[in-house]
Amino acid sequence: MATAPNAAVPTLIGSVQRALRLLEAVGSHLDGAPAKQLAREAGLPLPTAYHLLRTLTHEGYLRREHGVFLFGPAVERLARGGVLQNRRSKINESLARWRDSLGVPVYFAVYREGEIEVAGLAETPAAPAVEEWADFRETGHAHAIGQCLLSQLDERSREDHLDRHPVAAITPYTVRDRRALVERLAATERSRLAVERQEYVLGSVCAAIPVEAGSDPAALAISVPLHQQERLIPAIERLRAEMGGLLGSLAFSISI
Structure with missing residues (x-):
């Protein structure tokens, strides 16, 4: 007989978790870091990291300068809030x-x-x-x-x-x-x-x-x-x- 799913276990959105890990990785580098380094530190495949970094940059949570990623204005607004x-x-x-x-x-x-x-x-x-x-x-x-x-x-x-x-x-x-x-x-x-x-x-x-x-x-x-x-x-x-x-x-x- 199939085991009923545990209602207490939350449904986790993998892409959100991966994006948050990337943001945490960015936050550990005051002068920013390149995509390859961020992917490695977040434990993500490079293509996945590139996709999420582009999305986060488009939404203003990150910005790219001279080949490295830094926090963008959206993160700064969250911090001020x-x-x-x-x-x-x-x-x-x-x-x-x-x-x-x-x-x-x-x-x-x-x-x-x-x-x-x-x-x-x-x-x-x-x-x-x-x-x-x-x-x-x-x-x-x-x-x-x-x-x-x-x-x-x-x-x-x-x-x-x-x-x-x-x-x-x-x-x-x-x-x-x-x-x-x-x-x-x-x-x-x-x-x-x-x-x-x-x-x-x-x-x-x-x-x-x-x-x-x-x-x-x-x-x-x-x-x-x-x-x-x-x-x-x-x-x-x-x-x-x-x-x-x-x-x-x-x-x-x-x-x-």
């Missing part, structure tokens, strides 16, 4: 650690390509983040994250942002006009602290501090309910004191 994912994980881990330590939601935001972007958030059901009921990108004047990021821009970039996203009332407590906002941003730049109370959403107060994270302005922020506002400044100052451990994770040109 892995590094970026690792950095994202470190950032999220740090935000979660501070969330648990401070008992408040913690936000990480960047100003990139002319827009405000919340790139990381750690919250819990007991300490939920402020609901984004009005687009954060268009209401930077009304929340601590936006005020902190705008305070880090040069005058020309700031004016450009406010031309595209004019100051407008979000709540009865929102900064009243562009001139008042510019004065607020100057004070924020000096103190390196942005604080807003019910300017973005009623019932919440927020604070943000600038973070040096590559070439893009960045900020860490927290929020608490209005009835707990006495916790805001001690918590953000504690975050400021402890954020050095995150800077190593953020010291890159942010693209998350």
Whole structure:
């Protein structure tokens, strides 16, 4: 009687395995290697190696220069993606650690390509983040994250942002006009602290501090309910004191 195939044994694609062995062989030579040497090191017949090397070169995983094969741009993109994912994980881990330590939601935001972007958030059901009921990108004047990021821009970039996203009332407590906002941003730049109370959403107060994270302005922020506002400044100052451990994770040109 025929033996039933073992369902636990995976179906392996031989050509993929051989291509990966070739990539590993290429990776062991910083200055590249010729096809014959790569075939020998990968344990492949030369015709098979030639076929796979042509395919990998066509797809951008390898490039051929002066008779040797080196990694191509597709491999470099994969490597950058892995590094970026690792950095994202470190950032999220740090935000979660501070969330648990401070008992408040913690936000990480960047100003990139002319827009405000919340790139990381750690919250819990007991300490939920402020609901984004009005687009954060268009209401930077009304929340601590936006005020902190705008305070880090040069005058020309700031004016450009406010031309595209004019100051407008979000709540009865929102900064009243562009001139008042510019004065607020100057004070924020000096103190390196942005604080807003019910300017973005009623019932919440927020604070943000600038973070040096590559070439893009960045900020860490927290929020608490209005009835707990006495916790805001001690918590953000504690975050400021402890954020050095995150800077190593953020010291890159942010693209998350």
